[in-house]
Amino acid sequence: MPKISRRNFMKFTAASVAAAALADKETVQATTLAGEKAFPLMTAGAATALGLCHFCSVGCGLEVKVKDGKIISTEGLPDHPINEGALCPKGRSMKELTNSEERLTHPLVRKPGSDKWEPISWEEALDTIANKVKEVREDTFVETDNIDGEDVTVNRLDGIFSLGSAEIDNEEAYLYTKFNRALGVHNYSHQAEI
């Protein structure tokens, strides 16, 4: 199985370096106690990338500013035909969501009867899940069903359900569906049903 290595994201922001250099020179005038003074823009030196809002389904475009590998602002994309630079408070908050300290950063496990999370490696987490998939398939798989006196191949996996998700990308949903159906999962749903 091919391994996914540590991620390298430099190439995504490199394209916008020229634009960033321009922004470096821009300043904002402000009056302080000491008199009129020029301050560099918060976005000075930042690269610009296109993003999509991740809340409702209108599909607004975002102008994402990145500096030192971190998102420093999310504003409406002026060129996007739907939102034309405007955003609602949720779209505007996408910077805070991405950078949140509350984000999950490592796999966790909660053992039966325990009252706390414990760390688990990706390797162990995925092995545990894969082994459980196999165990439940062996226990609950239904190969044929008798329909009006005839055995029909149904290849249904009864003991596993899957939910999700209208929050993931098309390619991810495609793989999730392909994965679930390959296993034989037929108890399958997500937000669209409710």
Add this chain to the structure above:
Amino acid sequence: MASLAPSFGSGAMTNSFTDMKNSKVILIGGNNTAECHPLAMRWILEAQKRGATLIVVDPRFNRTAKVADIYAPVRPGTDIGYLGAIVKYIIDNKLYDETYIREHTNALYKVNPDFSFHDGLFSGYIKENNSYEKDSWTYQLDSEGLPLKADSLDDPDCVLMKLKEHFKDYTFEKSSDITGMPVDKMKLVAETFVNNRPGTILYALGMTQKSVGTQGIRMYAIIQLLLGNMGMAGGGINANRGEPNVQGTTDLACMAHILPGYIPIPTDAHPTLNDYIQAVGTSTGKKMISLLKAWFGDKATPENEFGYQNIPKRNSKISNAAYVPIFEKLNQDMFKLGFIFGQNPAVSTPNLDMALEGLSKLDLLVVSEVFETETSSFWLHPDYNPKDIKTEVILLPAAVTFEKDGTMTNSSRWIQGKKAIVPPPGEAKPDADIIYELMWKIKKLYAKSKDSKDKGILDSTWDYPVESHGINMEAVLKEINGYDLKTGKLLESGSQIQSIEPGKVSSGLGGLYSGVITEKGNNSLRHDNSDPSGLGIHAQWTFAWPDNTRVLWNRGSVDKKGQPRDKDRALVSWDGKKWVGDDVLHIAAKDKAPDTPEGGKVFSNGEGKGALFRGAFTMPQIDAPNIELKKGYDPNVFKAAPISKEGGIGDGPIPAHYESLESPVKNPMFSQQSNPTSTHEGLPEFQVNDGGNDYPHVLTTYMVTEQFLSGGVTRNTPQLNELMPSNFAEISKNLARKLGVKSGDSVTISTPRGEVTIDAMVTDRMQTLKVDGKDVEVIGVPWGWGFKGLVQGETINTVTNAGYDPNTGTPEYKSCACNVTKGGK
């Protein structure tokens, strides 16, 4: 989308957000656009600026109503009541577009004389299993099996006259008794919407989360067909969907009853691929084989039915519903392992105790999330002792949208691409990589298996190129788009699947997204926002399915000669030799003149006609030979099988007013109180219902701008929590006076399923409704609150009803009976 697809041919928002500026009238019923789709609202305001009239129908004077020209209140769950009065008004006064309904709908088709409707029940009702035999919901057919057409729209047998008869009792007065909408308001809504064309209708979960959700949307389809608004710029039916990629993930079929591209899941009634193709028709059959080629590659051959047996077959006796049944089966100990990716059912499930109890029955729960949620941490719920819960939970850290390549499909079918901007924090990963790696682990465990049940796993194509930041998403998009397998070239259009020999073409989506990525490049990344039409088409901005069509059914916008019916709103037209225009011609053949049958086709359902009456229908293959097919799969099946099939909608060919499953009101229309096919009592210990005696009010739920859906993300976002720090229950001043409650006081909302305590917000936005001479109070509560996150609150879904629409499985969140008392627990 169980309603739009059988009405027209496919189910999705028909027009686009930027198209709404072209409307002369906009009816928003079942959607609070200003609150829930704020940037869609700019195009409604733009239409208003250009002179359009905005009508809002809602139980509550919401943020959208605030800017409406006409606001009309409606009792939750009774929309069919007032929409029936509009249909009656159109037909009685012959205000329909006669040319349009003659040419493009089934208005003239003669209905089976055995069809009837009496006191709330259609012909064919079987009381024992609460369902219908649909044999009489059919047309009169000629010797070739095609529908017989009446000569005149006044023929009592024709669909239009059946509609007229069906809605004859929906007078404005009677409908006002049902809905609580004042008669003069209802007349104004009807006159304004009917007399200004084109008009569009917007809806969302406010229509669908009901036991009559599908039939409510059918009313919209009927009205828009009668008025000739389908296919017009500024017309159509605009379903505003909820989550960022819910249109995409519906297309990709994260659902029980379909495979990607709306290909029906096989059931045990289709033991072989031949059986399946004969049941679904040749067009869908070809799509299915293209999907099997995408999933199983070279392992999919005609000899093994292209791997058809690897796909699980559903039980043919169960309905489409899967969500509530999953939680019922959990409580019946039927699952040992559950996967939940990016969803928070421990807030969003109606009758919430059912979900919490259910999850605790699992051996292992696997959750992929961005934040810890009520679902990942259900064992920490304040009502539970973690020691008693034996479920192991593995919580996998997921990347957010800025951290991964991929595409999302917005509500109006625009497939928009994006590139990763920053890396995920720590060891978090895109969901695609999690699924990819897990599948390889499972493939390895089965590597030596010769068991036929494991072929689906072993034969599944899973060799996606891996790059430094994860698997190559364009490779997945190409598999979705599909290939001509003879030339190895990416498909340009889904229509190629119909012309290439089955087995020689692949598409992971049965052609639905074909053209999104071609040999010329990735169209989801196109960023040319120009719009020479001035109509908001933006044909070069990303890509819209199908075939980059921006307004569905747009052949209906031109007349028989292919000339625009409205010169200011020209989407496509025939220049004498070819089709031209800023939009891509939909359904009609692109190489055929408008006065030919292929060039005149507007809709793609079984009949190719907009369905005012939606019964069962099979489009036969004329002169189909009587061939003995060899077992399993035989290519000759495409000569013998019907072209397409419509099954009809389970709860009736025409909508009727039924009360919500729980209602304090007796149905003013029929002795049949509620939808006779929605009699859901899966788990009586949880799903306690009540006739309404102790629960005199109506509870409805909704969302606010600042707290999104279950709140799993937004309640972890401080700037949004500052704007919306806590939950509230909106009650009328009248009810507040009776209870002795003022804003900020605690109230307890109870149903037979439990109670929650929330702060009251006493407001004019809620008005006491007059229903059949009686006062009815509506209580409104935002639903996205729970015990995790930076701000917390009791979850209203503890008390909502898990009864659901029989066609879609969508629970009746929008309306249940409740009581309200002063004070808290």
